[in-house]
Amino acid sequence: MSRPELRTPRAPRLSRLSRPARANLIALPLLIVVGLVWVYPFLWIVAGAFKTQTGLFTGGASLMPDQWNFDNFRRAWVDAGFSRYFFNTILYAVVSTVIELFKSALCGYILARYEFPGRKLLHRMIIATLFVPVASIIIPQFVLVERLGLLNTQAGVILAMSGAAGALYVLLFIGFFSGIPSDLFDAAKLDGAGFLRTFRLVLPLAKPVIAVVVIFQFITNWNEFNIPLVFTLGQPDLQNLAVGMLSFKGEHSVDWTGFAAGMTLSVIPMLIVFVFFQSYFVRGLAGATKE
Amino acid sequence: MALAPASPHPPDTATATATRPGKVARRPKPSSEPPEGNRERAKGRDRLWVAAFLVPFLVLYMGFTLWPLIATVYYSFFDWSGSGPLDNFVGGDNYSRILGDPLFWQAVVNTLLFAVGTTLIKLPLSLLAALVMTRKWLRAKRALRTVFFAPLIIPVAMAGLVFTYLLNPSNGALNSALHGLGLTDGTTDVFANRWTALLALVLISVWQVFGQYMIYWMAALQNVPDELYEAAELDGASEWQKLTRITLPLIRPVAVVIVMLALVNAMHVFGLVVTLTGGGPGTSTYVVSYFIYKQAFGSMPFAYGYASAAALLFSVMAFLLVTSQGLFVRRAQKMRKEYGV
Numbered sequence: 001m002s003r004p005e006l007r008t009p010r011a012p013r014l015s016r017l018s019r020p021a022r023a024n025l026i027a028l029p030l031l032i033v034v035g036l037v038w039v040y041p042f043l044w045i046v047a048g049a050f051k052t053q054t055g056l057f058t059g060g061a062s063l064m065p066d067q068w069n070f071d072n073f074r075r076a077w078v079d080a081g082f083s084r085y086f087f088n089t090i091l092y093a094v095v096s097t098v099i100e101l102f103k104s105a106l107c108g109y110i111l112a113r114y115e116f117p118g119r120k121l122l123h124r125m126i127i128a129t130l131f132v133p134v135a136s137i138i139i140p141q142f143v144l145v146e147r148l149g150l151l152n153t154q155a156g157v158i159l160a161m162s163g164a165a166g167a168l169y170v171l172l173f174i175g176f177f178s179g180i181p182s183d184l185f186d187a188a189k190l191d192g193a194g195f196l197r198t199f200r201l202v203l204p205l206a207k208p209v210i211a212v213v214v215i216f217q218f219i220t221n222w223n224e225f226n227i228p229l230v231f232t233l234g235q236p237d238l239q240n241l242a243v244g245m246l247s248f249k250g251e252h253s254v255d256w257t258g259f260a261a262g263m264t265l266s267v268i269p270m271l272i273v274f275v276f277f278q279s280y281f282v283r284g285l286a287g288a289t290k291e
Numbered sequence: 292m293a294l295a296p297a298s299p300h301p302p303d304t305a306t307a308t309a310t311r312p313g314k315v316a317r318r319p320k321p322s323s324e325p326p327e328g329n330r331e332r333a334k335g336r337d338r339l340w341v342a343a344f345l346v347p348f349l350v351l352y353m354g355f356t357l358w359p360l361i362a363t364v365y366y367s368f369f370d371w372s373g374s375g376p377l378d379n380f381v382g383g384d385n386y387s388r389i390l391g392d393p394l395f396w397q398a399v400v401n402t403l404l405f406a407v408g409t410t411l412i413k414l415p416l417s418l419l420a421a422l423v424m425t426r427k428w429l430r431a432k433r434a435l436r437t438v439f440f441a442p443l444i445i446p447v448a449m450a451g452l453v454f455t456y457l458l459n460p461s462n463g464a465l466n467s468a469l470h471g472l473g474l475t476d477g478t479t480d481v482f483a484n485r486w487t488a489l490l491a492l493v494l495i496s497v498w499q500v501f502g503q504y505m506i507y508w509m510a511a512l513q514n515v516p517d518e519l520y521e522a523a524e525l526d527g528a529s530e531w532q533k534l535t536r537i538t539l540p541l542i543r544p545v546a547v548v549i550v551m552l553a554l555v556n557a558m559h560v561f562g563l564v565v566t567l568t569g570g571g572p573g574t575s576t577y578v579v580s581y582f583i584y585k586q587a588f589g590s591m592p593f594a595y596g597y598a599s600a601a602a603l604l605f606s607v608m609a610f611l612l613v614t615s616q617g618l619f620v621r622r623a624q625k626m627r628k629e630y631g632v
Contacts, residue, residue: 020428027423028430035438038498041453042441044464057462089446099347107348114341115332122349129356131555131613135580136602139587139595140362141355143373163355170348178330185331195340223446225562226580230588242446246566256456263449270444275437281506283513 042267048260049073056256076262080255084237085244086266091154092228092240093221096162100217101210104166108173109199113185123174130167134226137164142230152235160227169213176209177202211280215273222270241266363606366599373587373595385600395601398577399608401489405578406557406612408493413504414553416497421508422534440502447499451566454495458482485575488568492576496563504553511545512538551613558609579605 047063048056055066076082110116111123141160142151150156180202188198225242232238245259274281367386370379389395420439424432442450457464460480469479481487519537528536561580568576570585577585579601586598 023426023428024430027426031423031435035435038501039438039441040464041450041457041498042445044457045453099351103347103351106344110341110344113330114337115330116338116341125357126352129352129360131551131609132356132360132606133555133559133580133602133609135559135561135583136606136609137356137359137363138583139366139373139599139602140359142587143362143595144354144358159351160355163351166348166352167356195337219443222444223562225447225565226584229565230584233588240446242448242562245446245448245452259452263445263453266446266449267444271437271441274440274444278433278436278440 045260045263045267048257049264051257051260053255053257056260072257072261073265075255075258077265080258080262081244082241082262082265085239085241088154088228088238088244089222089240089242089266090269092157092161092224093218095158096221097214097217099158099162100166100169101213103162104169104213105173105203105206105210108170109177109202111170112174112177126167126170130171134164138226138230141227145231152232152238154238157228157231157238157240160231161221161224164227169217172209172212173206176206180205208280208283211277215277215281218273219270360606363599363602366596367603369596371596372592381596385597386604388597389600389604394574394577395579395582395604397574398579398582399605401576402558402560402578402580402605403612404489405493405496405560406554408489409496409500409557410550410553412493413497413501414550417501417504418508420501420505421512422538424505425509425512436502436505439505442499443502445499447562448566450495450499451563454491455482455567458491482568483572485572488572488576492560492563492567495567496557496560499563500556504549507545507549507552508542511542511549514545515541555609555613558605558612 043063047065049072050065050068051072052067111119141164145151145156145160148156148159150159184202185198188201193201222240223242224240228238228240228243229246232243236244366377368380368382369377370381370384371377423429424436429435445453458481460466460478460483465481466479481491515538519541520533523533523537559580560578561584564570564576564578564581565584570577570581583598583602583605586594586601
């Protein structure tokens with residue numbers, strides 16, 4: 001592709017030939033440098049997972065571990081409670097994502113396809129509450145969960161997490177299902193498909209939206225801080241990673257290397273989820289936002 | 292366009308659409324409407340299914356969104372610590388106390404500074420990144436996308452702790468880097484000063500959520516029809532012209548929604564503040580959600596009523612900030628009609 005002798009501004013047609021290559025030559029190094037800065041904290045964590053306390057302390061910005069052992073991982077996983085936080089986080093994220101998906105897909109389908117009294121009102125209320133800050137309604141949520149007797153239980157956290165969100169996802173599903181040509185539904189009806197059969201027929205079409213909801217909600221739940229903090233104030237055993245980490249800060253001597261090891265372990269599953277779903281992700285969002 | 296309609300309507304739809312059953316409320320373009328049959332009237336046994344499908348969402352929505360909204364208003368008129376009956380009605384007392392509470396106002400100012408600051412930084416940068424990442428010629432797109440997306444998967448408290456270490460004044464990475472470059476030989480403690488602490492919060496938050504906004508923009512860019520670029524190419528348009536004449540105008544409706552999401556998400560900021568600064572130094576990086584948390588759950592006696600009043604004021608402010616964009620939204624929708632996208 002490279003024809004250096006012709007690459008002058010005076011030869012537009014020929015320089016266009018090599019333009020992709022040239023653009024890559026400029027953009028890639030730049031992006032790689034920025035990308036390295038971007039992932040530096042990650043690399044620092046991973047390096048720290050192998051360092052000794054003193055190695056970490058004197059290492060400064062260095063990414064080179066002074067040792068290679070796995071004791072940090074054992075300490076983090078077993079002693080510091082990372083395994084517990086980790087499984088809590090997975091439980092909360094998975095269950096509330098499933099609930100979120102279930103309720104918003106069903107509701108979005110109905111709002112897009114069926115006419116019933118109050119449909120427009122409901123639609124408008126969902127939109128109106130899209131932008132309510134979580135912090136401003138957490139007290140009554142807390143009171144509700146307390147009255148249900150679910151405070152300091154896993155069910156309480158999950159309920160609050162999957163109850164508080166959802167407006168955006170319902171809108172995504174409405175957008176998707178109302179974009180499906182009605183011929184498809186007519187054909188299903190002619191074939192004698194009932195309500196449920198029809199739904200089962202069109203649900204798989206919504207895969208891109210489902211992927212978006214799963215990724216969004218999984219990440220949101222994985223990182224959720226406010227709700228688990230407030231709803232497990234009396235029961236540290238039920239904290240997720242986000243909240244459990246906080247206790248590291250309060251203690252006098254912090255096991256930083258164990259902490260780094262724990263983080264390394266707990267970030268891996270999310271990275272896999274993203275790498276696995278990422279092509280769906282952009283496509284799904286684009287599809288869902290398409291008129 | 293499922294994201295966009297979120298914004299515009301609360302003020303103007305309330306009057307208009309209730310009597311037109313076949314029309315989708317969110318869409319201003321009758322011409323592109325699917326035929327009436329797209330929305331069926333439920334009958335007979337289907338009605339039971341419709342109800343059954345709505346129940347899961349409705350129950351959670353009422354319990355965890357609608358009722359809490361109403362209850363927040365109600366609690367805000369009481370002096371209530373959360374236990375015991377709600378019987379100490381104080382009227383507007385909580386509000387007059389809040390309005391005179393310098394800490395609340397500081398929290399409001401900090402929240403707004405943070406929200407506007409992060410939005411101003413992350414949106415243009417992530418748009419730029421998305422523009423680059425959607426170029427056909429670019430190599431290693433997947434890897435780069437993952438790199439920029441990665442911080443989003445660190446639980447916020449972890450990010451907070453990592454950065455407290457990286458930025459710590461004695462031996463953190465920032466200080467050793469500054470020493471290495473010979474810029475300073477003292478210690479730089481960004482969390483000792485209100486402005487640097489706020490700046491650190493803003494930048495770390497940008498670092499963390501950048502990937503999410505990049506993906507929003509990429510989705511928006513995907514919706515611009517290729518034919519427009521091809522036509523522009525035939526007319527000899529430069530890249531810059533294509534960007535300013537085609538891309539930017541066409542993604543504007545989505546851009547408005549992204550801006551709103553960005554602002555509202557930034558106004559939620561809580562975890563980063565708790566883990567990075569704890570509101571400090573002193574109380575100088577308090578944000579509203581942290582203020583509410585501290586009042587409601589932070590120390591005995593809990594002040595649920597007072598915190599509810601603060602929460603309500605905060606909601607109203609968030610709402611005003613967000614809907615003040617209604618004007619832009621309407622203009623953007625007009626544009627969309629013109630361009631037929």
